[in-house]
Amino acid sequence: MLEDKNQERTSLEKLGEFGLIDHLTKEFTMQHESTLKGIGDDAAILDFKDKKTVLSTDLLIEGVHFDLSYVPLKHLGYKAVVVNLSDIYAMNATATQITVSIAVSNRFPLEAIEELYAGIALACKKFKVDLIGGDTTSSTTGLLISVTAIGEANEKNIAFRKGTKPNDLLVVTGDLGGAYMGLQVLEREKEVFKxxxxxxxxxxxxxYIVERQLKPEARKDISGLLQVLGVQPTSMIDISDGLSSEILHLCKNSEVGCNLFEEKIPLDPTVISACEEFNIDSTMVALSGGEDYELLFTVDQKDFEKIKGNPNLSIIGHMTDASEGAHLITRANTKIPLTAQGWNSFKSE
Amino acid sequence: MLEDKNQERTSLEKLGEFGLIDHLTKEFTMQHESTLKGIGDDAAILDFKDKKTVLSTDLLIEGVHFDLSYVPLKHLGYKAVVVNLSDIYAMNATATQITVSIAVSNRFPLEAIEELYAGIALACKKFKVDLIGGDTTSSTTGLLISVTAIGEANEKNIAFRKGTKPNDLLVVTGDLGGAYMGLQVLEREKEVFKxxxxxxxxxxxxxYIVERQLKPEARKDISGLLQVLGVQPTSMIDISDGLSSEILHLCKNSEVGCNLFEEKIPLDPTVISACEEFNIDSTMVALSGGEDYELLFTVDQKDFEKIKGNPNLSIIGHMTDASEGAHLITRANTKIPLTAQGWNSFKSE
Structure with a gap:
């Protein structure tokens, strides 16, 4: 899209910094009572009354986290918001506001930035969060997006990485590996296109898997679902780096071990067939693929009846004493130590 | 410093993303009761009880906002925090927490990032704010810093850009133009060095002026001072883009005009002498220089006795009806319309 020289392009320089912010944010409306003041002053003002404030922040960088040759800008804006909201949901909290800062080089016309904000607006609407601030500046190269997500929770409902104990059940939402296999398909098509x-x-x-990669959905629904079921998770994390890495985070923070059962890992049929086509092991993809933005959490054994058979939830293992370590129990009933093979942005490729 | 090939350098790749965050943040301690949970989970947890939450965010980009050929990394870290805290103080609020995200190319060794964080730590200590989160990633080029500052305030004390009315007094803290003249000196030395x-x-x-540029101080003290004096500002903004631009923001948001008196603009003697040396008009520098991070606010006429003669505060003008516009009244008693010549990061140079 950026390569189309025929379309009308408006230079960012013409608008200037204040003009650009006004232009991009004028359609955003505030939906939360907790948003007292959004964009337009030195800072936003929020009011969470007797609830706690939950806050998380992420950077997305062109060439490191995304490749504009196959990621449409609208999808990118949507995803930038969603991955941050996922961190709020991973505290078993409700996301309420975001700030979005962008740095753009002058290779981007206004119309491109409008596309990006259309995606941000869509995510705000879908996940019911208010855009309350941000910064807009030029960059010497490429596009960069920094999002801070803010949420609220009753203190008793907040779930940390720390808190689970031996014999707790390990539960995951949705299915895994789709985002990674979607990326494989997109990378292949990019090569074909070249x-x-x-x-x-x-x-x-x-x-399904391409959408999992380009337009992931954070699990806004789980906090409410667990409340309806009367289940308080004993620990929780979101799956951004892969199941294996996230399990190890829970184990490390809670000082426990874990047995994960290969046969219980939820996989969509499309993921399985794509794995066959690409000759990749589907369990490996679920363990290390990442970017699924599902939630991984633990519950007390006594809550088994409340969650079993729920189509949103899969019980995939249980926690153990720390001394037992963290293992995958394969279909062949062998025990393989889990290792963090999550994504490291500093690794040279 | 980055060019010194002899010193021991640790590559970021060796540490990885989690290792780097742990390493950089392990010395930071939490000082605020409102910080329930800082770094180490998917999100931080804050508790502002009956106070309102104030939040602002900024991006700083190498080659756009700073030049590492004369800005030491420790100063940069310090300044990145300070400019964000200034936005919180500009709401007449107290800054309590920050998040810091950085993107670094592999041209930076660990030791360089440690320097940056030493400056961040110094600012946290001096301004009493807790570092509660952030993101650390690689960049394809250069250094980028994204800071979100969080603060608290009683609702009745918050000062917006909107709120001032005709006849209110216009007040500025400290003195102006120093940061801009410091930059001129540094740019000149860079050319000499070449x-x-x-x-x-x-x-x-x-x-004095070089320090104003490299190590600006945000006005943490003003909110407390005004409370002691029993003064509630009717509007407030910080001076990041220059006095002229900030006055116009207050006028626009509050729908008023303004008379600013040239002879009242506070200038340090070093700024005056540097202006003579560089043959620049000192009033122009105060109006358009920016980066002073002083506070500009308005108070009701009845508060005149409470603030007059205070060494921290200068009364530099008064607000008028919107129809009168915003003007500088020169020493020669001529009226010149104020224009926004603040900094536009999208302007090509």
Whole structure:
């Protein structure tokens, strides 16, 4: 899209910094009672009354976290918000506000930034969060997005990485590995496109996994679901780096071990078939793929009846004494130590 | 410093993302009762009880906002925090927490990032704020810092850009133009250094203004001072883009005009002498220089006795009807319209 020289382009320089902020944010409306003052002053004002404030922040950098050759800007804006909201949901909290700061090089016309904000607006609407502030500046190269997500929770409901104990059940929402396999498909199509720019990729068979990669959805629903079920998670984290890495975070913070059962790991049929096509082990993909933005949490054994059979939840293992370590129990009933193979942005490739 | 190839350097890749965050933040302690949980989970937890939450965020980009050829990294870390805290103080609020996210290219060794965090730590200590979160990632080029500052205030004390009315007095803290003249000195020394790398600059006569540029201090003290004086500002903003631009923000938001008196603008003697040396008009520097991080606010006429003669405060003008516009009244008693010549990061130079 950015390469289309024929479309009308408005330079950012013409608008200036204040003009750009006004232009991009004028359509955003405030939905939360807790938002006393949003964009337009030196700072935003929030009021969480007797609830606690939950806050998380993330940076997304072009060439490190995303590749604009196959990520549409609208999807990118949506995803930038969603990955931050996921951190709030991972505290078993409700997301209420975000700030979005962007740095853009002058290779981006206003219309491109509008696309990005259309995605941000869509996420704000879908997840019911208010855009309350941010910063807009130029960059010497590429696009950069910094999002801070703010939420609220009753203190008794907050779930930390620390808190689970041996014999607690390990539960995951949704299914895993889709985002990683979607990325494999997109990377392959990019290579095909390089060789033959006229090729028309048929992504239809991969629509679920491509969507998992390009337009992930954070689990806004789980906090409410658990309240309805009367379940307080003993620990919780979101799956951004892969199941294995997140389990190890829970184990380390809670000083416990874990047995994860391979046969219990929820996989969508599309993921399984894509794994076959790419000749990749689907368990490996679930363990190390990352970017699924599902929630991983633990519950007391006594809550088993409340969660079993729920279509949103899969019980995939249980916690053990720390001395037992963290293992995958394979279908062949062998025990393999879990290792963190999550994503490290400093690793050279 | 970054060019010194002889010193021991630790690559960021070796530490990885989690290792780096742990390493950089392990010395930070939490000082505020409102910080229930800082770094180490998916999100931080804060508790402002019956106070309102105030929140602001900024991006600082290498090559756009700072030049590492003359800005030491420790100063940069300090300044990155200070400019954000200034936005909280500009709401007449107390800053309590910050998050800091950085993106660094692998041209930076660990030791450089440690320097940056030493400056961040110094600012946290001096301004009594807790570092509660952030993100650390690689960048394809240069250094980028994103800071979110969080604060608290009683609702009745919060001062917005909107709220002042005709006849209110316009007040500024400290003195103006120093940061801009400090930048002129540093830019000149950079050019001298390019021609003769062995030259030893004597910055001693310029120490005040160079410090105003490299190590600005936000006005943490003003909110408390005004409370002691029993003064509630009717509007407030911090001076990041220059006096002129900030006055116009107050006028626009409050729908008023303003008369600013040239002779009342507070200038340090070092600024005046540097302006003479560089042949720049000192009033112009105060109006458009920016980066002074002083506070500009308005008070009701009845508060005149409470603030007059206070060494921290200068009454520099008064607000008028919107129809009168915003003007500088020169020493020669001519009226010149104020124009926003604040800094626009999208402007090509």
């Amino acid at each position: 060789v033959n720019p006229n090729s028309q990729p048929d992504l239809e068979p991969y629509s | 021609v003769n790398p062995n030259s030893q600059p004597d910055l001693e006569p310029y120490s």
